[in-house]
Amino acid sequence: MLSDLSVREFLDELAGASAAPGGGSAAGLAGGQGAALVSMVCELTIGRKKYADVAAEMQAVLTQARSLQQLLLELMDRDARSYDAVMAAYSLPKGSPEQKAARSAAIQQGLKGATEVPVQTLAACVQVLELAKVAVAKGNINVVSDGGAGVLAAYAGLMTAAINVRINLNAIVDEVFVQEQEAKMRALVSAGQAARDQAWQIVRDKLGLAL
Amino acid sequence: MLSDLSVREFLDELAGASAAPGGGSAAGLAGGQGAALVSMVCELTIGRKKYADVAAEMQAVLTQARSLQQLLLELMDRDARSYDAVMAAYSLPKGSPEQKAARSAAIQQGLKGATEVPVQTLAACVQVLELAKVAVAKGNINVVSDGGAGVLAAYAGLMTAAINVRINLNAIVDEVFVQEQEAKMRALVSAGQAARDQAWQIVRDKLGLAL
Numbered sequence: 001m002l003s004d005l006s007v008r009e010f011l012d013e014l015a016g017a018s019a020a021p022g023g024g025s026a027a028g029l030a031g032g033q034g035a036a037l038v039s040m041v042c043e044l045t046i047g048r049k050k051y052a053d054v055a056a057e058m059q060a061v062l063t064q065a066r067s068l069q070q071l072l073l074e075l076m077d078r079d080a081r082s083y084d085a086v087m088a089a090y091s092l093p094k095g096s097p098e099q100k101a102a103r104s105a106a107i108q109q110g111l112k113g114a115t116e117v118p119v120q121t122l123a124a125c126v127q128v129l130e131l132a133k134v135a136v137a138k139g140n141i142n143v144v145s146d147g148g149a150g151v152l153a154a155y156a157g158l159m160t161a162a163i164n165v166r167i168n169l170n171a172i173v174d175e176v177f178v179q180e181q182e183a184k185m186r187a188l189v190s191a192g193q194a195a196r197d198q199a200w201q202i203v204r205d206k207l208g209l210a211l
Numbered sequence: 212m213l214s215d216l217s218v219r220e221f222l223d224e225l226a227g228a229s230a231a232p233g234g235g236s237a238a239g240l241a242g243g244q245g246a247a248l249v250s251m252v253c254e255l256t257i258g259r260k261k262y263a264d265v266a267a268e269m270q271a272v273l274t275q276a277r278s279l280q281q282l283l284l285e286l287m288d289r290d291a292r293s294y295d296a297v298m299a300a301y302s303l304p305k306g307s308p309e310q311k312a313a314r315s316a317a318i319q320q321g322l323k324g325a326t327e328v329p330v331q332t333l334a335a336c337v338q339v340l341e342l343a344k345v346a347v348a349k350g351n352i353n354v355v356s357d358g359g360a361g362v363l364a365a366y367a368g369l370m371t372a373a374i375n376v377r378i379n380l381n382a383i384v385d386e387v388f389v390q391e392q393e394a395k396m397r398a399l400v401s402a403g404q405a406a407r408d409q410a411w412q413i414v415r416d417k418l419g420l421a422l
Binding site: 006015027066069144162166167 | 363
């Protein structure tokens with residue numbers, strides 16, 4: 001698993017001259033960082049007298065953030081593997097017309113599979129952004145910058161997943177599939193951007209940040 | 212070093228109930244991811260016949276991106292350690308007026324030190340964004356989504372560092388220091404946002420992304 005590599009090793013893998021891991025795995029890690037920062041805010045809110053009235057809600061947010069962190073690390077790994085499948089299809093023989101057709105079909109199949117992962121990453125990042133909004137609105141104000149860091153990380157994950165969906169769709173010929181996935185992507189990006197805008201406004205207000 | 216932890220362990224540390232590592236370390240990792248993705252684009256551009264005329268420029272970008280990746284991982288670690296110093300100051304005795312004064316001075320000193328790290332992270336993220344702009348403008352178009360992922364990661368790093376500067380400044384009483392650092396932060400954020408806007412526009416155009 002990529003998530004078993006050290007942080008340093010993972011970045012070296014990312015930086016290297018192979019197509020995977022690439023942006024898709026980066027999206028998973030960014031989203032996972034967002035989920036972890038939401039958990040941090042919850043952990044430093046639950047059990048404080050001043051925040052007793054939101055403790056139960058923060059506990060529910062924490063439970064969901066933990067499972068999203070886990071899911072996003074899995075998606076980080078799955079993205080690299082799904083891309084390996086596309087690369088394997090590209091290296092199939094293309095000598096005869098039959099081989100060419102089989103290779104094209106395998107590439108198309110691989111690309112469709114590889115599109116599912118960033119779509120799932122998108123959906124997970126939307127959920128992280130929704131949780132981050134609650135965390136920065138109701139959590140311990142002393143760690144609102146950590147919650148804000150979570151918003152920014154999850155938003156990077158969201159948009160990174162979106163461009164990964166887009167680049168795959170650009171190479172897929174099945175128009176019905178392309179339109180379905182495009183619509184799904186747009187709806188998720190919209191939902192994520194709305195949650196991000198609300199959460200970011202709260203962070204700015206609480207920090208007195210004029211940026 | 213935090214960067215010697217596995218990706219999974221680092222996120223667990225981030226998620227945990229201690230104030231460090233927090234958003235400041237997350238900024239370093241996001242910036243480091245951005246630098247790694249810029250390197251990836253360079254690696255997959257250099258040596259390709261189609262991109263021979265930009266090979267030397269991509270090599271220069273690669274060299275800088277590698278050293279920024281290293282620097283940002285160091286800043287990820289230094290942020291957590293500088294925050295430990297602030298926490299140590301908060302736990303000093305405050306029984307007598309002399310102790311109170313010494314504790315306050317130590318906290319103020321710690322906070323000033325802890326502000327330097329995100330300011331350096333800001334500056335490094337601006338550099339990553341400048342390199343990312345070149346990478347997406349001139350690099351291999353097949354990996355423009357990976358370059359775009361680099362832009363998004365480095366931008367998350369930039370803004371995360373900015374809110375970490377802000378939350379520290381909010382607790383610092385030395386008005387001269389606050390105004391100096393605030394001005395530095397604003398200038399770096401402006402420069403980073405300009406590079407990000409230009410780079411993102413290139414990514415959108417090349418991908419046909421209407422987001």
